[in-house]
Amino acid sequence: MLDGLTRRQFIEISACAMAAPAIGWPNEAAAAAAPAGGTLVVAAAAGSPRHFNSAVQSGIATGMPAAQIFASPLRFDDQWRPHPYLAERWELAPDGMSLTLHLVKGATFHDGQPITSADVAYSILTIRDNHPFKTMFAPVKQVDTPDPATAVIRLTQPHPALLICMSPPLCPILPKHVFDNGHDIKTNPANLAPIGSGPFKFVEYKPGDHITLEKYDRFFLPGRPKLDRIIYRIISDPSAIVVGLEQGETNFLPFAVSTRDLTRLAKKKTLGVTAQGYQGFGPINWLAFNLLRKPLDDKRVRKAIYHAIDRDFITKKLLLGFAQEATGPIVPSSPFYSAAVDPYAFDLKRANALLDEAGLKPDARGKRFSLTVDYLPIGGPEEQQNIAEYLKPQLKKVGIDVQVRSAPDFPTWAQRISNWDFDMTMDQVFNWGDPVVGVHRTYLTSNIRKGVIWSNTQNYRNPQVDQLLDEAAVTLDEQKRKALYAQFQKIVVDDAPIAWINIVPYNSVYDRRLGNLPTTIWGALSPMDDLYWKESHA
Amino acid sequence: MRLANAILQRLCNAILLIAAVIVFNFALIHLAPGDPAQVIAGEMGGANAKILAEIRHAYGLDKPFLEQLWIYVSHVLRGDLGQSYYFNAPVAQLVAQRALATVLLVFSGLIAAIIFGTLLGVFSARRPRGALSHGVTILSLVGYSAPVFWTGILLILLFAAAVPIFPVEGMMDPARTGGGWIGRAIDIAHHLVLPATSLGIVYLAQYSRLARASMLDVLGADYIRAARAKGLSENVVVYKHALRNAILPVVTVAGLDLGRVFAGAVLVETVFDWPGMGRLAYGSILRRDSPTLLGILLFSAVIVIIGNLLTDLAYRLIDPRIRTSA
Numbered sequence: 001m002l003d004g005l006t007r008r009q010f011i012e013i014s015a016c017a018m019a020a021p022a023i024g025w026p027n028e029a030a031a032a033a034a035p036a037g038g039t040l041v042v043a044a045a046a047g048s049p050r051h052f053n054s055a056v057q058s059g060i061a062t063g064m065p066a067a068q069i070f071a072s073p074l075r076f077d078d079q080w081r082p083h084p085y086l087a088e089r090w091e092l093a094p095d096g097m098s099l100t101l102h103l104v105k106g107a108t109f110h111d112g113q114p115i116t117s118a119d120v121a122y123s124i125l126t127i128r129d130n131h132p133f134k135t136m137f138a139p140v141k142q143v144d145t146p147d148p149a150t151a152v153i154r155l156t157q158p159h160p161a162l163l164i165c166m167s168p169p170l171c172p173i174l175p176k177h178v179f180d181n182g183h184d185i186k187t188n189p190a191n192l193a194p195i196g197s198g199p200f201k202f203v204e205y206k207p208g209d210h211i212t213l214e215k216y217d218r219f220f221l222p223g224r225p226k227l228d229r230i231i232y233r234i235i236s237d238p239s240a241i242v243v244g245l246e247q248g249e250t251n252f253l254p255f256a257v258s259t260r261d262l263t264r265l266a267k268k269k270t271l272g273v274t275a276q277g278y279q280g281f282g283p284i285n286w287l288a289f290n291l292l293r294k295p296l297d298d299k300r301v302r303k304a305i306y307h308a309i310d311r312d313f314i315t316k317k318l319l320l321g322f323a324q325e326a327t328g329p330i331v332p333s334s335p336f337y338s339a340a341v342d343p344y345a346f347d348l349k350r351a352n353a354l355l356d357e358a359g360l361k362p363d364a365r366g367k368r369f370s371l372t373v374d375y376l377p378i379g380g381p382e383e384q385q386n387i388a389e390y391l392k393p394q395l396k397k398v399g400i401d402v403q404v405r406s407a408p409d410f411p412t413w414a415q416r417i418s419n420w421d422f423d424m425t426m427d428q429v430f431n432w433g434d435p436v437v438g439v440h441r442t443y444l445t446s447n448i449r450k451g452v453i454w455s456n457t458q459n460y461r462n463p464q465v466d467q468l469l470d471e472a473a474v475t476l477d478e479q480k481r482k483a484l485y486a487q488f489q490k491i492v493v494d495d496a497p498i499a500w501i502n503i504v505p506y507n508s509v510y511d512r513r514l515g516n517l518p519t520t521i522w523g524a525l526s527p528m529d530d531l532y533w534k535e536s537h538a
Numbered sequence: 539m540r541l542a543n544a545i546l547q548r549l550c551n552a553i554l555l556i557a558a559v560i561v562f563n564f565a566l567i568h569l570a571p572g573d574p575a576q577v578i579a580g581e582m583g584g585a586n587a588k589i590l591a592e593i594r595h596a597y598g599l600d601k602p603f604l605e606q607l608w609i610y611v612s613h614v615l616r617g618d619l620g621q622s623y624y625f626n627a628p629v630a631q632l633v634a635q636r637a638l639a640t641v642l643l644v645f646s647g648l649i650a651a652i653i654f655g656t657l658l659g660v661f662s663a664r665r666p667r668g669a670l671s672h673g674v675t676i677l678s679l680v681g682y683s684a685p686v687f688w689t690g691i692l693l694i695l696l697f698a699a700a701v702p703i704f705p706v707e708g709m710m711d712p713a714r715t716g717g718g719w720i721g722r723a724i725d726i727a728h729h730l731v732l733p734a735t736s737l738g739i740v741y742l743a744q745y746s747r748l749a750r751a752s753m754l755d756v757l758g759a760d761y762i763r764a765a766r767a768k769g770l771s772e773n774v775v776v777y778k779h780a781l782r783n784a785i786l787p788v789v790t791v792a793g794l795d796l797g798r799v800f801a802g803a804v805l806v807e808t809v810f811d812w813p814g815m816g817r818l819a820y821g822s823i824l825r826r827d828s829p830t831l832l833g834i835l836l837f838s839a840v841i842v843i844i845g846n847l848l849t850d851l852a853y854r855l856i857d858p859r860i861r862t863s864a
Contacts (some may be wrong), residue, residue, distance in 0.1 A: 039713045048821070049579070050624055132579065132589060187626050189595065206635060207625055208821070209813035210712040231712045235811045239691055243699045244707045409824045411572020418576065449587050453579060 034515055034532040036226045042524075043241050044232040048207040051191035053179075054172045055123060056074065059096045060255055063169045063525040065211050065232055069110075070172030070196035071220075073101050073120065074163065075527065078276065080335055082163050085527075086115065086173055086197065086220075096158030096476040101166075106265065107220035109175045110201040117145035122176040124153060130185055135436050135473070136165045158476045161434035169279070169525040170433070173197060199225035199529035201256045208234055219529065226516075226532035229311040245271060251511040254524035257504060258380045259320040263508050274514050275322075275505070277523025282331035282431025282438065283504035285323075285383050286458050287373070287391070289497060291459045293423050295360055295369060299495060304354035305424075306344040306499040309391070313346075315502050317379050318386050322505035328493045329439055329504055331431050335478075338486035341493040351398045360399075368399035374416060375426035377407045384426045387501060391424075399422040418453040428504060429454060433521070435485060443492055460497035541854070545847065552843040559839045560614060561740035562833060564607050567828040573599060574623040574826040597623050610832070619836070620829035624822070629833035633815065637837060639709055640814035643806065644799045646730060652792055655742045659749025660781060666754060674746050681743035686802050690736035690809035697732060704732050707811045733810040737802055741795060745788055752784040758784075786857060793849025797842045 020161055046061040053463040054066035073087040107115045121143035126191055128137035139159045144152040153162070164170060178195050179188060194202050197220070200213035211232040215225055235241050242261050244250045254277070256262055266273045287309070289296045296302060330337045360368045375388035385406070392402045405422075407413035407486075412532040416422050432438030441447050442456055445466050449455040465488060472484040508524070510517055516530040575593040594600045598609060613620055619629035662671035681689075698706040705711065710725045717725070756762065757780055765775045804816030811817075815834050822831040 048625070050626065184596075186592070192625075192627065206813060207627075208636070208817055209708060212712060233707060233712065233811075236709055236817070237809050237811055239694060240706045240809065240811050243694055247698065247702050247706070249705060249707055249711075303599065409572070411570075411574075411577050411824070411826050413572075414576040414579075415572040452587055452590060453576060454583055523715070 021345075033094060034226055034530070035479075035534070037228050038226075038533040039229040039231060040227050040252060040270075040514070040528075040531065040533075041231045041233055041250045043244060043253040044211070045236065045241055045253065046255060047236065048234050050201065051157060052194040052205075053174070053177075053185070053188065053191035054169060055127045055174055056186050056191075058132050058169075060525070064254070065202075065213060066172055066194070066196075067168040067198070067522070067525045067527055068192050068200040068213050068230060069198050070151055070168075070174065071107075071198045071527070072166060072168045072171045072173060074166040076164070076167050076169075076521050078279070080164075080279070080521055081167070081513045085168075086120075086229045090163075090357070092163075093109075095161075097155050099153045099155075099162055101339065103149045103151070104220055105523050106148065107197055108218055109178075109197045110195045110216055111175070111178070111217075113177060114148075115173065115197050116148040117143075117151035118148070119173055119176045120151040121145050122180060123172065123174045124151075126174065126179070126185055127171065129269065131170075133170070133432065133437050135440060136161070136170060158474045159436075160474075160476050160481055161436040164280075164433040165437070167433065167522060168527060169280075169522050170437075186298055191435050199527050200227075200230055209224075210234060217221075221529060224529040225527075227528070227531060230528065245509055246294070248511065251514060252390075252517075252524075253509040254506075254518075256507045256509050257383065259322045259382060259505060262322060262507055262509070263320060263503075270512055272510050273507050274510070274517065274519065275438055275507050276519035277508055277517070277521075278506040279331075279333040280433050280521035280523070281506070282334055282433075283428060283506060284326050284331060284431070285387065285426065285428050285501045285504055287387075287499040287501060288324065288417075288425050288427050288458050289499070290420060290422050290424070290457075291461075291497060292420055295358060296371075296423065298358050299505070300358040301360065302499070303344070304351040304358070305395065306496050307354065308351040308395055308400075309344075309499060309501070310346040310394065311501060314390065316389055318390060319382065319502065322507065323502040324505075326500035326502050328489045328500055329443065329498070330435060330489060333503075334353055334435070336482055336485040338482075338489045341485055341490050344493075344496075344499070346447075348397055351507045355398060355400075362399040366399050367401050368377045370401040370403065371395075371423040371534040372403045373424045373426065374405050374407060374413060374422050376410075377413050378410050378427070383502075383504060384428065388426045399486070414453045417457050418451050418455070420450065420457060420459065435469075436473050440473070443488075443497070444469055460495070462491065462495060465495075542598060544850070548843075548847055548850070550709070555843065556836065556839055559835055560611060561607070563832055563835050564610060564828065567823075567826065567831060568603055568606075570823075570826065572826055574828075575599060577625065577825045577827075589742055593765060597621075610829070614836070619833040622822075622827055622830045624825045624827045624830070629829045632818065632830055633833045633837050636813060636815040636818050639812060640800070640803055640807070641841070642726075642730065643733055643737065643812060644796075644803050646801075647734040647768065647806075648741060648792065648795065648799050650734060651738040651741035652745055652788065654738075654780075655745025655748040656785065656788055658746040659743070659751075660753050660776065662746070663750045663753035663757060664776065665749075667842075671750070674750065678747050679744035681739045682747075684739070685805075686736055686740055687805040689739055690806055692737050693732045705729050706732070709813055720735050722775075733806050733812050736809070737799065737806045740802065744791070744795075748788055748791060750770065750783060752787045753780060756780045756784045786853070789849060789852050789856065793846050796845035797838075800838050800841070 049061040050057060052062060052066050052069060054062050071086045074082045075085040076082055086104055088104040089102040091100045124143050128140050139155045139157045141154045141156045150211050175195055199216060199219045201216045203212040203214045205211050213230045215228050234263060245253055245265060262273055265271050291297050311325045315325055327343060328341050355368055362368050373388050373391055375384040388404050392404055395402045402496050417425055430438050443460055443465055444456060445461045447456045448459055468484050468488040472481050475481040513534050515532045515534050518524050518526050518528050520526045562696055575590045578593055579590055598606060621633055658674045662674040665671055694706050697704045709729050714725060762780055765779050804820055807814045807816040819831060819834045
């Protein structure tokens with residue numbers, strides 16, 4: 001099924017000069033008749049955003065409100081299919097060297113100014129020059145604006161990830177007349193008083209407390225948005241989050257990961273729990289190895305450790321059955337996932353044999369060598385700390401003495417890992433839609449950068465992998481590209497610079513009276529313009 | 539004259555204290571591993587070396603430590619608390635947004651603890667072996683021993699989950715519209731009950747013990763016997779003659795406590811998601827946002843100094859001996 005859909009997507013994006021398909025938005029019929037009004041209170045557990053300009057800042061805290069405030073050229077459904085948003089039609093040139101966007105007529109920013117191709121050009125170049133994900137628009141040479149309703153993105157090389165990079169969390173269209181005010185874009189005062197063209201406009205931000213957004217009456221899609229207001233309540237205490245949802249103080253909790261809380265909340269009749277809406281993010285929990293350290297530079301040792309980890313125990317017992325096992329660098333929900341890799345079955349005998357083969361014989365007390373394991377100290381303890389602690393008794397079974405090194409906070413951990421001062425670390429990294437955006441960075445030799453977190457901190461070097469990834473980044477033919485990534489996955493899984501443990505069990509908890517929940521690939525980071533209350537509530 | 543001198547002396551001490559607060563905290567924060575650029579990069583979901591260098595340069599983090607300290611101190615002297623690395627907003631504005639919430643929480647918790655604690659202490663002192671006295675002793679022991687965050691979570695479970703009569707999150711309901719300022723005040727008071735109670739319970743225990751001991755002491759004094767012999771009613775003896783002397787230790791401890799209550803407020807604010815300075819301070823430590831943290835510490839130091847000054851004045855008001863002799 002996935003194959004068929006992605007082939008269809010491939011046809012859509014590569015057929016030359018083909019206008020955007022007039023596929024109805026899946027919820028459209030239901031949405032038209034849906035009642036309007038009401039306030040949605042979102043429990044925002046990701047903390048206080050620095051600001052709302054998602055053109056220069058990634059992350060969930062900024063992304064959730066930004067996707068409501070700013071519109072993007074395209075939006076995606078839950079099957080990775082692009083749909084018109086600010087661009088009512090688009091054409092990819094046959095040689096893949098340019099993308100033409102035809103903007104929807106009559107769309108305005110929240111200050112009433114019309115949206116023109118100049119705004120699109122300004123935004124794309126701003127993102128290219130400032131967003132942390134350099135690979136998104138690195139191939140963009142220039143953006144031409146032949147008329148106010150047409151923007152032509154010109155590339156230096158074919159860029160198959162370009163369409164997904166047009167989606168709400170990655171490509172907010174900023175009003176040039178507001179943001180191009182002489183201030184540096186990263187510290188621009190407009191970032192904290194944002195004006196966009198999305199379904200909701202910014203009203204108020206109290207850091208550590210709440211963000212208030214209000215319906216934009218002149219939103220360019222007729223009849224939307226349904227809600228009058230969205231309030232993001234910034235909550236950090238886990239018990240307050242749970243009780244708040246149970247009592248109806250908050251109505252929607254995206255990015256919930258605490259499996260214990262989810263189990264409890266799922267029992268409440270007024271609440272629903274869904275794992276839909278996270279395909280685009282592709283979050284993986286993994287154990288990364290430092291290949292500069294002995295004996296982890298030996299592939300057999302890394303394989304032995306991977307074999308010694310019982311992922312079934314982790315997903316079923318530690319994560320209470322909410323999580324899915326990870327098998328490699330690309331998540332199974334991605335169109336580029338390949339299952340054709342040699343899996344690391346839980347096998348202590350094989351692990352012991354590999355360690356013996358590597359010449360690491362156990363001493364009289366059964367110990368072969370010692371390692372430390374760090375873990376990412378953000379989020380709950382369930383995915384990172386508990387798994388790191390599980391590794392200690394587990395790896396002892398194959399003669400590896402593991403010391404868990406905790407870090408009091410994120411900066412301490414990031415300092416250690418980014419400066420390669422670690423043996424192994426538990427970490428959580430997102431695929432971010434296309435592998436070009438979120439996967440390449442971890443494995444490319446050219447992205448070994450000391451001091452930069454979430455670069456290739458493993459110091460993994462494989463010229464064959466570099467070549468495959470470089471080629472996949474410019475291959476337009478979807479089937480060829482898939483083949484390249486399948487080859488990449490096979491090699492990198494065999495090299496095991498990382499032991500991929502599980503897919504992060506992100507779930508959304510919601511009030512059952514809500515209709516049209518954001519279940520697209522970008523979930524709560526997509527516009528919630530069709531979300532509505534089925535019945536009025538207090 | 540004497541009063542003015544005493545105040546002046548205290549102000550001089552205060553300035554030295556504040557200078558020490560600034561320098562020590564600045565040094566301490568810089569000793570912690572990790573830098574704010576990494577945090578900002580982490581929040582972004584990744585970064586490259588160029589962005590990291592840009593961030594460090596933008597906030598002067600690439601300068602030597604002493605130069606950074608000098609820049610900070612000279613700005614503070616000019617009344618500029620700097621920009622938050624994280625929120626990129628003026629620290630003074632961030633602190634001001636949060637200060638009122640914390641001051642409201644801390645003072646309502648502390649004042650309630652003082653009033654109810656003293657009353658409980660006085661009641662139990664009147665019949666030191668009665669059931670009430672024993673009850674207050676047990677309550678004090680439990681209240682004093684329980685960690686403040688645990689009390690908070692228990693109160694949430696009791697009065698927000700099991701019997702949902704109080705809200706759990708924040709200081710007001712942001713979804714509420716209309717109702718004017720009276721409605722808003724009621725809303726805030728409604729949200730304030732649980733956090734102020736959990737903060738106050740620890741201190742309630744302490745004040746009831748203190749007032750009880752001090753009251754027992756005073757009730758045995760000769761002048762009380764004289765007052766009773768004079769034929770004054772028991773209530774006048776207790777509340778007019780005895781309490782006035784017995785309350786002095788309570789006032790002393792209250793002044794000292796102010797700083798500790800601020801510290802305890804961090805936990806209560808976290809449990810109840812109260813948008814106060816404690817949570818901002820905690821978050822700022824995690825983000826290595828030193829200007830914000832220094833701003834909060836500075837503000838807290840000032841509050842504690844003012845509190846102590848007020849304690850001194852209260853002393854003079856209650857005890858005429860201090861007015862003339864000290």
